[in-house]
Amino acid sequence: MTRNDRLICLFFAIGGLFILAGVALAFNMSPVLAQDSPTPTAVAQNNVTPTGDDSYCLVCHAQPSQTYTLADGSIFDIAVNPDTIASSVHGTQNESGKLGCTDCHGENIFPHTQPLPISSRAYTVQQSALVCVDCHQDQTSELVDSVHDNALAAGNLSAATCVDCHGAHDVQPPDVSHQTTALTCGNCHVSVFQEYEHSVHGEALFDGDENVPTCVDCHGVHGIQNPTTALFRNRSPELCADCHADVELMAQYDITTNVFESYLTDFHGQTVALFEQQDPNVPTNKAVCIDCHGVHDIGRTDENTSRVVRENLLETCQQCHPGASSNFPDSWVGHFPPTAESHPLLFIVTLFYNILIPVTVGGFILLVATDVFRRIRERLGRKDA
Amino acid sequence: MEEQTLQAQKQYPRFTPTERFEHILLIVTFVGLSLTGLPQKYAAEDWAKTMINLMGGVESIRIVHRILATILMAESIYHGGIITYKLYVLGRRASMLPGIRDLRDVIQWITFNLGWSRSHPHLPRYNFGEKAEYLAVVWGTVVMIITGFMMWNPITTSTVLPGEVIPAARVAHGNEALLAVLSILIWHMYNVHVRRFNRSMFTGKLSREAMIEEHAAELETIEKGELPPGRPPQVIERRKRRFWPYAIIMTIILVGGLIRFLTVEQTAITTIPRQLSVVGGPLLVSADNGQADQGATLWQTLECKTCHGENAESGDMTMNVILAGTKISFEAFVGAVRRGPADMHPFSADQITDEQLAHLYAWLRTLER
Numbered sequence: 001m002t003r004n005d006r007l008i009c010l011f012f013a014i015g016g017l018f019i020l021a022g023v024a025l026a027f028n029m030s031p032v033l034a035q036d037s038p039t040p041t042a043v044a045q046n047n048v049t050p051t052g053d054d055s056y057c058l059v060c061h062a063q064p065s066q067t068y069t070l071a072d073g074s075i076f077d078i079a080v081n082p083d084t085i086a087s088s089v090h091g092t093q094n095e096s097g098k099l100g101c102t103d104c105h106g107e108n109i110f111p112h113t114q115p116l117p118i119s120s121r122a123y124t125v126q127q128s129a130l131v132c133v134d135c136h137q138d139q140t141s142e143l144v145d146s147v148h149d150n151a152l153a154a155g156n157l158s159a160a161t162c163v164d165c166h167g168a169h170d171v172q173p174p175d176v177s178h179q180t181t182a183l184t185c186g187n188c189h190v191s192v193f194q195e196y197e198h199s200v201h202g203e204a205l206f207d208g209d210e211n212v213p214t215c216v217d218c219h220g221v222h223g224i225q226n227p228t229t230a231l232f233r234n235r236s237p238e239l240c241a242d243c244h245a246d247v248e249l250m251a252q253y254d255i256t257t258n259v260f261e262s263y264l265t266d267f268h269g270q271t272v273a274l275f276e277q278q279d280p281n282v283p284t285n286k287a288v289c290i291d292c293h294g295v296h297d298i299g300r301t302d303e304n305t306s307r308v309v310r311e312n313l314l315e316t317c318q319q320c321h322p323g324a325s326s327n328f329p330d331s332w333v334g335h336f337p338p339t340a341e342s343h344p345l346l347f348i349v350t351l352f353y354n355i356l357i358p359v360t361v362g363g364f365i366l367l368v369a370t371d372v373f374r375r376i377r378e379r380l381g382r383k384d385a
Numbered sequence: 386m387e388e389q390t391l392q393a394q395k396q397y398p399r400f401t402p403t404e405r406f407e408h409i410l411l412i413v414t415f416v417g418l419s420l421t422g423l424p425q426k427y428a429a430e431d432w433a434k435t436m437i438n439l440m441g442g443v444e445s446i447r448i449v450h451r452i453l454a455t456i457l458m459a460e461s462i463y464h465g466g467i468i469t470y471k472l473y474v475l476g477r478r479a480s481m482l483p484g485i486r487d488l489r490d491v492i493q494w495i496t497f498n499l500g501w502s503r504s505h506p507h508l509p510r511y512n513f514g515e516k517a518e519y520l521a522v523v524w525g526t527v528v529m530i531i532t533g534f535m536m537w538n539p540i541t542t543s544t545v546l547p548g549e550v551i552p553a554a555r556v557a558h559g560n561e562a563l564l565a566v567l568s569i570l571i572w573h574m575y576n577v578h579v580r581r582f583n584r585s586m587f588t589g590k591l592s593r594e595a596m597i598e599e600h601a602a603e604l605e606t607i608e609k610g611e612l613p614p615g616r617p618p619q620v621i622e623r624r625k626r627r628f629w630p631y632a633i634i635m636t637i638i639l640v641g642g643l644i645r646f647l648t649v650e651q652t653a654i655t656t657i658p659r660q661l662s663v664v665g666g667p668l669l670v671s672a673d674n675g676q677a678d679q680g681a682t683l684w685q686t687l688e689c690k691t692c693h694g695e696n697a698e699s700g701d702m703t704m705n706v707i708l709a710g711t712k713i714s715f716e717a718f719v720g721a722v723r724r725g726p727a728d729m730h731p732f733s734a735d736q737i738t739d740e741q742l743a744h745l746y747a748w749l750r751t752l753e754r
Contacts, residue, residue: 158714158716186720186723187717187720188716188717188720190719190720190723193720194723194734265429270428270429271443273428274434274437274442274443275442275443277434277438278438278442278443279442321539321540323540324540324543325543325544327543327544327546327547328540328543329548330547330548330549331539331543331548331549331550331551332552333552338552343549343552343553345547345549345550345553346549346553346556349553349556349557349560350556350560353557353560353561353563353564356560356564357560357563357564357567360564360567360568361564361567361568361571364568364571367495367572368571368572368575370494370495370498371498371575371580373498373499374498374500375580377500
């Protein structure tokens with residue numbers, strides 16, 4: 001076959017596949033079928049008809065160990081294992097059919113004419129931005145103004161793009177396990193991961209507990225916002241309360257759900273709640289949950305090493321109140337409702353006013369009532385007379 | 386007849402200008418403190434949040450609250466001085482102090498109101514109702530200053546007292562405020578605004594009609610000319626000479642105390658900013674900390690070579706990865722070691738520190754691929 005013949009064959013093959021896929025797509029979009037298959041969270045908003053056939057590309061690219069050294073010294077690996085793609089979400093399990101090379105990389109007849117990219121990383125970032133959006137508009141629009149997207153836009157090529165978390169040719173379903181999520185973030189956020197994996201949440205996660213929060217439960221998935229802002233800090237107690245005020249969830253761990261309410265009645269919580277209500281972007285120096293309990297390294301509260309057990313609490317208070325003495329931590333009533341045994345003084349003062357206020361106010365009301373009574377009687381008497 | 390009309394229109398002096406000025410100060414501070422304070426007590430309620438937002442947010446109202454508290458404390462110091470002057474120098478009677486007479490007056494007033502007794506009590510210059518209010522203000526202000534100090538200066542307080550007094554002070558401060566506001570709304574409002582609009586706190590004078598009802602005993606004394614004679618001027622002069630040094634010393638001490646109150650600690654107003662814990666990706670150790678020669682040694686001692694090959698040239702065993710001249714970032718490198726990709730055993734920071742990894746990384750980068 002001449003080269004022209006090959007091209008004609010390819011043209012027909014692709015055309016045929018387009019028609020087949022079009023039929024499949026139309027079928028797939030019929031309302032009856034749509035009802036039957038609930039939409040998974042990461043489903044593609046399809047507008048690409050997969051070509052599926054990779055034989056043309058794989059003639060060269062299936063050969064292992066083909067690399068180019070690019071201008072910046074990075075290795076540009078152009079080899080691909082066909083099995084990797086086949087077993088990925090874009091492979092044979094893909095609802096609208098297996099994606100082909102050209103679906104992502106575009107038509108690119110050999111010999112390739114475009115110049116090699118400057119660096120392997122630059123190519124990855126550029127391709128992610130161009131390619132994934134074709135099918136995954138919802139996810140890519142969530143990325144807008146996220147920390148990673150902003151960092152990329154600012155020219156930081158190290159910032160995560162689609163394939164850094166999901167993989168490139170080996171993309172797997174994103175909802176497999178919470179452990180995988182944490183591990184994925186940990187690939188770049190090493191120091192945070194190290195803190196997290198030894199935290200009360202992290203240890204439970206790697207013991208197989210899927211209820212505990214991983215990275216994305218607090219930070220979000222695609223639209224991750226900067227967690228160092230006043231907004232994030234002011235709202236963080238509500239984030240913790242999402243789980244810690246959930247009676248059903250906390251019952252499994254025998255943890256009190258009074259933590260959020262008791263925080264809000266305390267001076268710190270009351271102020272933060274007011275800030276959040278008025279203008280959540282104004283920074284406050286009042287303590288939020290993570291200031292005492294830790295951020296990624298949140299520990300059990302009943303261990304000797306915990307920063308919130310009484311022995312270590314002074315040091316925790318001193319983070320913000322440097323001059324605090326050993327009596328000072330007792331000014332924090334705690335997350336449990338105070339009782340006569342735990343806080344006698346508080347109990348007595350509360351009781352004192354619970355008696356004094358009704359007695360005094362009631363007494364004044366009674367005295368006023370007698371005076372009103374006399375005046376009404378006098379007025380009526382005058383009328384009678 | 387004309388004389389009677391004149392008599393009825395006669396006004397009796399009641400409050401001096403300075404007393405009236407003190408009262409205005411009290412109105413301003415009391416109303417201001419209530420408006421900025423009570424919404425903080427009830428911060429969880431929607432009305433309180435609305436009020437706080439209208440007044441410019443919680444930090445603004447706390448500053449206003451403290452300024453008003455300072456004015457009230459200064460006024461309290463002044464009031465202490467003027468009372469001492471009146472009692473000690475001018476020799477006035479302590480007509481604000483309660484006695485058995487007031488108890489009798491209350492009982493007679495109640496029984497009269499209920500129609501059980503025929504006559505309204507003849508009330509003195511300061512009747513039982515006014516005494517109750519005055520003493521409540523004194524008691525209330527003392528409680529508010531003490532508990533306010535505790536909340537304003539929690540660190541100083543807890544060096545001397547148990548920490549529990551601070552939340553107790555918070556409960557007392559809020560409840561005392563509630564008590565004061567309710568008392569004013571019921572007792573004060575009824576007696577001087579509803580029952581009769583008593584302007585004497587602003588005009589300084591009280592009508593004869595009001596005097597008959599509220600201060601009959603005093604009126605009788607005035608009309609009989611039985612007012613106790615004032616002190617002879619020479620006694621007043623002598624006492625003044627003793628009073629002023631005392632007053633100056635006390636003022637210095639009390640104002641000094643007030644300034645100390647306001648400035649002893651900053652924590653309540655300007656707590657030091659919270660240090661954020663290390664967030665984000667970067668490791669505490671950077672790749673620049675690594676030294677290749679140390680890395681070469683560690684490669685041997687940590688037994689990396691066993692799987693990855695003597696010169697990290699990739700092994701003939703399971704680790705089919707060329708680490709020599711690695712191009713991955715230091716962060717990704719550390720991440721890989723901690724995770725243990727593929728068949729590799731993961732290594733925690735206890736087993737291989739970040740510093741050691743920096744050395745290893747530096748050495749691997751020096752190798753030819």
